[in-house]
Amino acid sequence: MRAAVAAGALGVLLFALASVPTTSQGRGSAGPAPAAAARPAPRLQNGKPSMAGVWDNTRRADVTNKAIPGFVKELPYTAWGKAKWDGYDNFMQTNGDYVGNCLPFGMSRSIYGPHPLQIIHDNDHLVMLFEQNSMFHIVPTDGRPFTKDLPASWFGESVGRWDGDTLVVETANINGFTRVDTIGHPMSARARITQTFKRVNFNTIEHTFTLNDPKAYTAPWTVHDTWALEPETKLLEYACMENNRAFYEGRIKPFIPPDDVE
Amino acid sequence: MKPASPLAFCLALVLAQTAAAHHSFDAEFDRNKPVTLKGSVTRVDWGNPHIWVFMDVKDETGKVTNWGVEGGAPNALFRNGWRKDSLKVGDMVTVEGFRGRDGSMRANANRVTLPDGRRVFAGSSAGGQ
Numbered sequence: 395m396r397a398a399v400a401a402g403a404l405g406v407l408l409f410a411l412a413s414v415p416t417t418s419q420g421r422g423s424a425g426p427a428p429a430a431a432a433r434p435a436p437r438l439q440n441g442k443p444s445m446a447g448v449w450d451n452t453r454r455a456d457v458t459n460k461a462i463p464g465f466v467k468e469l470p471y472t473a474w475g476k477a478k479w480d481g482y483d484n485f486m487q488t489n490g491d492y493v494g495n496c497l498p499f500g501m502s503r504s505i506y507g508p509h510p511l512q513i514i515h516d517n518d519h520l521v522m523l524f525e526q527n528s529m530f531h532i533v534p535t536d537g538r539p540f541t542k543d544l545p546a547s548w549f550g551e552s553v554g555r556w557d558g559d560t561l562v563v564e565t566a567n568i569n570g571f572t573r574v575d576t577i578g579h580p581m582s583a584r585a586r587i588t589q590t591f592k593r594v595n596f597n598t599i600e601h602t603f604t605l606n607d608p609k610a611y612t613a614p615w616t617v618h619d620t621w622a623l624e625p626e627t628k629l630l631e632y633a634c635m636e637n638n639r640a641f642y643e644g645r646i647k648p649f650i651p652p653d654d655v656e
Numbered sequence: 657m658k659p660a661s662p663l664a665f666c667l668a669l670v671l672a673q674t675a676a677a678h679h680s681f682d683a684e685f686d687r688n689k690p691v692t693l694k695g696s697v698t699r700v701d702w703g704n705p706h707i708w709v710f711m712d713v714k715d716e717t718g719k720v721t722n723w724g725v726e727g728g729a730p731n732a733l734f735r736n737g738w739r740k741d742s743l744k745v746g747d748m749v750t751v752e753g754f755r756g757r758d759g760s761m762r763a764n765a766n767r768v769t770l771p772d773g774r775r776v777f778a779g780s781s782a783g784g785q
Contacts, residue, residue: 637703
């Protein structure tokens with residue numbers, strides 16, 4: 395039995411190692427090579443650090459998972475947040491899962507999803523390209539305020555500002571339809587997300603994600619991550635509906651937006 | 657109980673890295689209903705959000721049933737060495753996975769044993785909750 399398990403594991407390992415093309419690097423790499431890590435962060439024309447690159451954004455299906463460093467120790471639920479968490483229908487029998495409907499994952503589930511993130515950066519914009527559902531999100535960094543009266547949306551609207559060499563990205567105007575993570579931690583339309591990006595060297599970004607959602611949580615909480623550059627990874631198309639049999643064939647029900655997230 | 661072997665750790669690592677939970681696994685499949693299917697591939701739909709592999713499975717009475725098996729996201733599978741033609745029509749394979757909640761002839765694939773004997777991760781979202 396043990397031999398069979400070991401043989402199976404060996405098979406997976408050899409397949410993974412032998413078959414991965416040289417132009418692609420596995421997700422979740424162990425980190426940058428020491429020699430390369432010594433290279434300083436690249437700079438934009440305005441002298442600020444550039445966050446550009448394809449990044450090994452940490453997969454977090456559960457932001458409280460203690461196995462992944464930087465996790466949240468305890469989520470301080472409000473009564474509404476606790477009720478939403480306790481009542482989460484993991485079997486999706488009463489409402490279709492939005493991601494199963496190929497609707498947007500929103501900011502947190504895209505940042506913490508299993509697919510890579512590419513950042514394009516110039517003096518006035520940071521652009522996040524998420525492979526998940528081939529979504530994009532543009533963050534102006536020229537000091538402009540949030541757009542007045544803009545309707546809420548899945549990813550919300552973001553604006554960026556510099557705090558020294560750290561880029562601070564604030565996101566508001568979120569529709570509140572998404573959950574924080576795959577496991578379903580709650581979030582409302584009052585959520586405001588603050589992310590910080592600090593490129594500590596050529597191959598590394600230190601990233602924080604803070605959720606301030608007074609409807610769901612009594613206090614803000616923060617996830618800390620270190621992202622490694624994945625220079626050999628190329629983002630690929632993700633046309634979500636092309637083969638979404640579970641939805642086409644009725645096993646995933648149509649999503650109905652919740653009416654209690656405002 | 658002995659500590660996990662390095663190989664078992666590598667296996668766990670591969671599983672953890674590639675678990676691509678697109679939708680809730682539990683919405684469609686039942687992790688308490690493991691199933692092993694041996695049969696011949698009849699069709700491969702390589703597309704997002706999950707690939708689907710169809711296979712003819714013969715039961716102990718000789719009756720052949722066509723099963724639909726959901727795998728991982730194509731991009732994640734590609735990065736882990738899969739190719740669109742890794743499974744071909746007519747290939748004899750063994751799928752280890754979980755049955756659908758509705759009792760139909762559908763399953764979510766956790767591992768696939770290929771015709772050459774390699775047993776590889778198929779991108780199941782069962783671990784991605």
